[in-house]
Amino acid sequence: MRNENARIALEAERREQQAERIATDRAAATVKAAQDEKNAALIALEAARLREEAARVEAAAVEAEDVARLSPRERNERRVARMLLEAAESEAGITLEAVPLADIQSELGFGRTTASEMRAAALTLLQDGYRPTA
DSSP: HHHHHHHHHHHHHHHHHHHHHHHHHHHHHHHHHHHHHHHHHHHHHHHHHHHHHHHHHHHHHEEEEHHHTTHHHHHHHHHHHHHHHHHOSSGGOOOGGSOOOHHHHHHHHHHHHHHHHHHHHHHHHHHHOOOOTT
């Protein structure tokens, strides 16, 4: 009887420890989920800030193009240059491949050849120092 009581007490203690571990794991998972949610919100906020900044730069560039009375082709070259800048990780990483021709074609409604010419002209503009924020 004594051994049976000891075994039952030991089993009860083991189950209690297991319940505590489960509760601790659940609490840790809840804290992690809250932190992940907070991180996701911060990332979304930063993305929104970057989209707003990009829209401001685009609007300023369009305004400067209006003042400069650029031709439609010059405007499109600059739009593609801004696409290249946006796609590049750094200014040193600006390459023709940064923006696929298909993206230029869909954005500007050009054929493949014209999109290729625009992309090459845009890269030349960037290499010559064009910066929409300058």
